[in-house]
Amino acid sequence: NGAVRVNMSNVDSPLQIFVRAKKKINDIFVEIDDYVKDAVTFMHAVTGENGIATPQDLANVEAYVSKVQAIREVLKRDHMKVAFFGRTSNGKSTVINAMLHDKILPSGIGHTTNCFLQVEGSDTDDAFLRTDGSEEKLNVESVSQLGHALCATRLQERSLVHVYWPRELCALLRDDVVLVDSPGVDVTPNLDEWIDQYCLDADVFVLVANAESTLMVTEKNFFHKVSTKISQPNIFILNNRWDASASEPEYLDQVRTQHANRCVDFLSRELRVCSPKEAEERIFFISAKEALLTRMREREKPVSSPILAEGHQVRYFEFVDFERKFEECISKSAVRTKFAQHSRRGKNIANEVMQALEVIYTTATEQKAAKVEKQRILHEQLSAIEEQLTTITRQMKDKINRMVESVEHKVSLTLSQ
Numbered sequence: 001n002g003a004v005r006v007n008m009s010n011v012d013s014p015l016q017i018f019v020r021a022k023k024k025i026n027d028i029f030v031e032i033d034d035y036v037k038d039a040v041t042f043m044h045a046v047t048g049e050n051g052i053a054t055p056q057d058l059a060n061v062e063a064y065v066s067k068v069q070a071i072r073e074v075l076k077r078d079h080m081k082v083a084f085f086g087r088t089s090n091g092k093s094t095v096i097n098a099m100l101h102d103k104i105l106p107s108g109i110g111h112t113t114n115c116f117l118q119v120e121g122s123d124t125d126d127a128f129l130r131t132d133g134s135e136e137k138l139n140v141e142s143v144s145q146l147g148h149a150l151c152a153t154r155l156q157e158r159s160l161v162h163v164y165w166p167r168e169l170c171a172l173l174r175d176d177v178v179l180v181d182s183p184g185v186d187v188t189p190n191l192d193e194w195i196d197q198y199c200l201d202a203d204v205f206v207l208v209a210n211a212e213s214t215l216m217v218t219e220k221n222f223f224h225k226v227s228t229k230i231s232q233p234n235i236f237i238l239n240n241r242w243d244a245s246a247s248e249p250e251y252l253d254q255v256r257t258q259h260a261n262r263c264v265d266f267l268s269r270e271l272r273v274c275s276p277k278e279a280e281e282r283i284f285f286i287s288a289k290e291a292l293l294t295r296m297r298e299r300e301k302p303v304s305s306p307i308l309a310e311g312h313q314v315r316y317f318e319f320v321d322f323e324r325k326f327e328e329c330i331s332k333s334a335v336r337t338k339f340a341q342h343s344r345r346g347k348n349i350a351n352e353v354m355q356a357l358e359v360i361y362t363t364a365t366e367q368k369a370a371k372v373e374k375q376r377i378l379h380e381q382l383s384a385i386e387e388q389l390t391t392i393t394r395q396m397k398d399k400i401n402r403m404v405e406s407v408e409h410k411v412s413l414t415l416s417q
């Protein structure tokens, strides 16, 4: 589909914190796997008729093989997840597209996202759709087709559609970021179910707000619910459509300060998810539409070229700044939540297998010592018998000598008579 491959180097991206940690923990689990399998081979060798280990000992160690396998499966699939929320038409899909440097999700009039869309990397060169719970893959050639496919499948608001997009086309997807677009928070009474189904494992939440109006009660409500279910959620607020401010430059600073203060207040005082100072680093004024356009041009994609409004470069830099802070946050948070538990588990498994081997070693050492002791006792007994025999033989000899002497004496007495 004429896609341009991303060949920019991303070794400096903060996402590498996660990418490297993932590689490391996967490598460590390969070693743990080898170690456990070696232990099983050893246990097989020492179990049996005259063996040191019991079949139960063997089974206990063997059980670790599947445990390690299961963890390795989870680790291979681990990713960073960001979920986007906000009212319909605030620009969630456009923000996601701008971050992916391509028009992947349909956006705009007639393309209201009425279900959850999860964009993730595909290992093949094809793009395809899959609805949650079904194995059927729907090939997608283009964005418009994706839009039609989404309309045609008559999805429920709560259903989840996976959009697999070739990893090689987007740096974020290549580095294992999964992006979730949601229906507008204004269209549903089922916020709780949404959160339970799609948000509990999200590392970062992005509220896409409209800079042309203030935060709405529905938007605030949603995050109130999120913060009751997740302790200290990482929330970013994007005041989108900031390009609208270009038409009223005289109020720009004033409006920005007003919005920023309200957002800081919301995150720090209302939700209490961070300090006011931290909150300031989580609020951005951007234009997703301009950012997407800029990136499409960079990739030499055919786009209509409207003249960008005054100040578009500043807004674009702020968008890039958001991405950097977002990448840092998501990557650190995902390492903490996804890998901390597994590395603890890996350590425990290694320890438990070592303990099992130590028990076998101790038994073997004890058995050897017992054999040596048995031999020593036997040796002692033999020596005693030997000694007894010597004594008895000596006594017998004396007795015989005396008898011979007495017989000889008697014979000579008789002869001399």
Ligand code: GDP
Binding pocket: 086, 087, 088, 089, 090, 091, 092, 093, 094, 095, 106, 107, 108, 109, 111, 112, 113, 240, 241, 242, 243, 244, 286, 287, 288, 289, 290
């Ligand atoms: P969603 O419903 O939240 O996913 O919103 P969309 O991403 O579909 O955007 C709705 C409409 O707003 C589309 O026509 C976009 O082109 C437009 N839009 C998105 N971001 C901006 C922006 O920063 N500035 C302007 N002027 N329009 C935008």
